[in-house]
Amino acid sequence: SAVISQKPSRDICQRGTSLTIQCQVDSQVTMMFWYRQQPGQSLTLIATANQGSEATYESGFVIDKFPISRPNLTFSTLTVSNMSPEDSSIYLCSVEARMGYNEQFFGPGTRLTVL
Amino acid sequence: LAKTTQPISMDSYEGQEVNITCSHNNIATNDYITWYQQFPSQGPRFIIQGYKTKVTNEVASLFIPADRKSSTLSLPRVSLSDTAVYYCLVGDPLAGANNLFFGTGTRLTVIP
Numbered sequence: 001s002a003v004i005s006q007k008p009s010r011d012i013c014q015r016g017t018s019l020t021i022q023c024q025v026d027s028q029v030t031m032m033f034w035y036r037q038q039p040g041q042s043l044t045l046i047a048t049a050n051q052g053s054e055a056t057y058e059s060g061f062v063i064d065k066f067p068i069s070r071p072n073l074t075f076s077t078l079t080v081s082n083m084s085p086e087d088s089s090i091y092l093c094s095v096e097a098r099m100g101y102n103e104q105f106f107g108p109g110t111r112l113t114v115l
Numbered sequence: 116l117a118k119t120t121q122p123i124s125m126d127s128y129e130g131q132e133v134n135i136t137c138s139h140n141n142i143a144t145n146d147y148i149t150w151y152q153q154f155p156s157q158g159p160r161f162i163i164q165g166y167k168t169k170v171t172n173e174v175a176s177l178f179i180p181a182d183r184k185s186s187t188l189s190l191p192r193v194s195l196s197d198t199a200v201y202y203c204l205v206g207d208p209l210a211g212a213n214n215l216f217f218g219t220g221t222r223l224t225v226i227p
Binding site: 004031033042043044045048056058092094096097099100101102103104105106107108109111 | 147149156157158159160161164202204206208209211212213215217218219220
């Protein structure tokens with residue numbers, strides 16, 4: 001199994017600022033995923049991040065708002081830019097556990113509150 | 116994306132067997148059925164995956180009828196620690212996470 005850590009675990013930010021969330025995995029992985037989970041809601045995939053290429057964004061999410069970096073096979077960052085209260089959510093990163101299974105390991109999440 | 120429908124919530128007493136049913140009428144040939152568990156303030160955790168008939172592991176059983184348009188997650192003898200949200204997903208395991216859809220999930224509350 002993979003161990004995933006995220007920093008920060010939580011933050012409170014002002015409207016209009018940006019926050020960068022870090023995701024660290026204890027093993028090398030090809031793909032990393034970023035999700036958003038709004039309070040009491042389900043998870044929504046934001047983007048898929050492959051090392052060495054630009055992230056692939058899902059419908060409703062754009063690179064200008066959620067730039068992603070993937071500098072190596074164990075690390076990724078997600079930036080939430082020009083934040084508004086609607087961005088208040090839990091942001092989770094995940095990695096695929098094994099080929100042939102819809103199994104992902106998830107990080108503990110970053111709880112973001114925008115005032 | 117194959118969408119799923121599950122009950123919003125369920126209550127059960129400790130020690131009982133709990134069955135959570137998920138409907139997925141537009142499941143595709145290459146899709147597998149996967150269940151996740153999520154505790155508060157944690158990321159989801161994989162429970163079980165199956166394609167057809169029955170799959171069992173140390174945590175749960177998954178029953179899938181021949182038409183595959185629904186599936187049932189069975190948790191034997193639940194305890195208070197099984198209180199969580201359970202998500203049913205369908206998708207092709209070789210197609211990546213972007214073909215998976217986390218629906219509303221079922222909030223299971225286990226009562227002493």
